[in-house]
Amino acid sequence: AVHGSPACVEAVAAYLGNERLASWARITLEVIPGDAASAALRAAAGPDTKLASRQLVGAINSLGVRRDSTAVSLLTKRLSDDDPNVAAAAAAALGKIGTPDAAAALSKALAAGKPDRDAVAEACVVCGERLQVAGDVTGAVALFDAVRRADVSEQRQAEATRAVILARGKDGIPLLVELLRSPSRRLFNMGLFTARELAAGPDRDAALAYEVDLALLKALSGAGDTTLASQRKPLLIDLLADRNAGGAARAVQLAILEAATNGDPALRPAAIRAIGRCGDAAAADGLLGIAAAADPAVVVAIREAIATMTADGVDERITGRLNDVDPAVLSLVVGLIGDRRIGTATPKILPLVHHGDTAVRTAALAALGSIVDLGNIDVLIKKAMAPRDDAEATAATTALKEAAVRMPDRDACATRIAGAVTPAASRAGVLVETLADVGGPKALAAVAAAAKSGDQSLADAATRVLGKWMTADAAPVLLELATTDAAGPYRGRAMKGYLRIARQFAMAEPERAEMCQKALAAAKDPADRKAIVEILVRYPHPATLAVAKDAIAMPDVSDEAKAAVTAIEAKLAPPAGGK
Known part of the structure; x- marks a missing residue:
């Protein structure tokens, strides 16, 4: 198969009747260039064949693989073979050959209902696709339509309808709508599949793509309010979003936004997600507009959708909503600023950590964790040290740690945090833990100083984080704490931290x-x-x-x-x- 030439054909063809080696012989003959291999297969599949049924089916299949147009006459005769497996194989091979003569033979067999109408119908669809690729769209459509008119299974009907829609392009759109409105689940699913192919992709025909989208909107609006429709509408919405990822036409966006605003509650999450995938800045603004009256689950869906939008101008639309007085909308907007890391909004977020609404304050703290710079990190330090309540304490601590670990100059960040670590501060332990997350020489020195401060609360926090320090340079500090009275009652803890480094860290054995x-x-x-x-x-x-x-x-x-x-x-x- 790899090195074979026409000279090998006679020797290989001798095995076509071998029960164990026939398939290997056919694999080889299928790829040998030149007509000699085809001729050997034609001879094996001809009227004088000595092959058993199974091997004969294999030889016919190989003629299809080679797309041997010379074999059309032979295969046409095999369509009426008494062995149904041989006849079905002949139909499949004619479909793969895909010439006008093959199409004519299959069309007659389809009308006659022999050998097996469903097998012939499947071959007709394959043959039509070959004709279409070769430029004979008229012949392809005629074959597809013949299958659609025939008494065949719903699966064959669906395949032929898909093929004729793709072949007709714009003229096939009404058929697409029929599929999408069909009560049959199989036909509806084929409609979804076809719509993903028709005028899709980066090189698509923009005008045709828009017509397809309008057809999908028509199917969506005409679906009614039945239980079946409620199951299908989200699928249509997802399809529109998939077809228009990164930016849909305005009509499409407005229809989806309408579904997100006033549609069936079961449909709203799908519509909101779809806007996130295909909406522009105006659509983002539209989603923000419905947040005030939405329930919490819908607000979460809106936030997730807008957070991932890639259209130009979305950030500006979000920051433009910072003057909204509705706390529900404001907390959502602030959260989005953090999600999208809109650093230019930092000056407007900083005052909101003192807002009267708890949700807004919490959202502002979380956002600052994602966007605050070193120059303004003191705001988070102060909030972490003196929160209003437990919820704010958790939010401020989390935000401070997130902000601290992403600072490009960790030593400068550690210096800022260390400046606030004093025995008099009741929550200084939080800052010590944050210094451990920051790491580096400055942070280590600050934590060591806290351990030696003489304040038991600070020493407790500092020796705990030193015991989990992630670099070996903490070893001398821990040994000093373990061998002096500086750590007070935590000398044993310091020794165990020192031994952890000796036991777990990579270092030279000496x-x-x-x-x-x-x-x-x-x-x-x-x-x-x-x-x-x-x-x-x-x-x-x-x-x-x-x-x-x-x-x-x-x-x-x-x-x-x-x-x-x-x-x-x-x-x-x-x-x-x-x-």
Whole structure:
């Protein structure tokens, strides 16, 4: 099949009757260039064939794959074969060949109802599509219409109707509307499928695409108010949005917006989502206009839709609504400014953290978390330190952390936050936790200072975050806290944080051994010393082996250290028989 030439045909064709190898022979013959392979298949499928039914069907199928027009006469005769499988294969092969002669043969067979009308109908649709590609649209439409008039299954009817709509273009739109209004679920689904193909894509005919959209609107408006219609309308709305992603015609947008505003409650979510995918700035403004009277679920849908809109001018429409006095609309607008990260709106959002409505204040804090710059982060710091209530405390803390971690200069951000960390501040622990999220040398220094401040609340918060610090440069700070009285009652916590770094972080083994040596000297709790010995065993190295040998002299871990030495030596020993 890969390297075969016409010279191989005779040898390969000899296997067409082999029950086990026939399919492999056909695969090879299907791709060998030149007429010799086709001739071999024609001979195998001809009136003098010696092939069994299954192998004969295979040979006929291969003639279709090769689109051998010379075989049309042979295949036409096979349409009346006594074996229904052979006759059906002949119909399918004629469909794939797709010439006018093949079409004529299939048309006659369809009218006669033999071999199997449904199989012939399927072949007619395939043949018509081949004719259309070849430029014979008239012949293709005639074949499609013949299938539509024939007594065939609904599936074949649907396939032929789709094909004739696509072939006729604008003249096929009335048929598209018929499909979309059909009580049959199969035909309706085929209408949806066809509408996604007709005048769709980046190179589409804009005028035809608009006509299709108008037809879809017609189907939408004519669907009525039945239970079936309530199930279908959202699908039509989604279809319109898919066809016009990034920007629909004004008529389409207005119709969808009407459904979002005054439509069936079950339809409103689909309409709102659709505006988000195909609406422009004016449509976004329209959605904002219905938010005041909408229930909370609809407001959420509006926010999700507008947040993802890509049309020009949407940001300006949103910020233009900041003067709205309705708290429901204002909180939505503020939330959208955060969702879309409209940084230019920051000056107008800052005062809203003091708004009289809780929802607006909370939305303003959340938005600032997404858009505030370093110069205005103090607003979030102050709110996090002195909130009105628990809800505002949560919102301000979350916003501050979000803002802090996205600052490009984290050391400058850490300096700002550290300036507000004082023992007198009742919520200073929140700032300490935020510094841990920021990270970096400045943040580490500020948290270390808080741990040594002498204030128990600050020391508690600081040693907790140091115990989870994500970089190894916290180790010296933790060791100092574990070996002095600076951390007060949290010395043990500091030691455990120090051992976490020695146990979990990637570092050179001599460095790890040095950390363990210092920890053994500083640890007061026998459990901590045993944990250190376990670290040594986990990382076998001459340096950790030396520390384990030194630990044998410590009575409370002497046995564990001896076992560690044995284990490390075993891991370091060369394999048996090695050099």
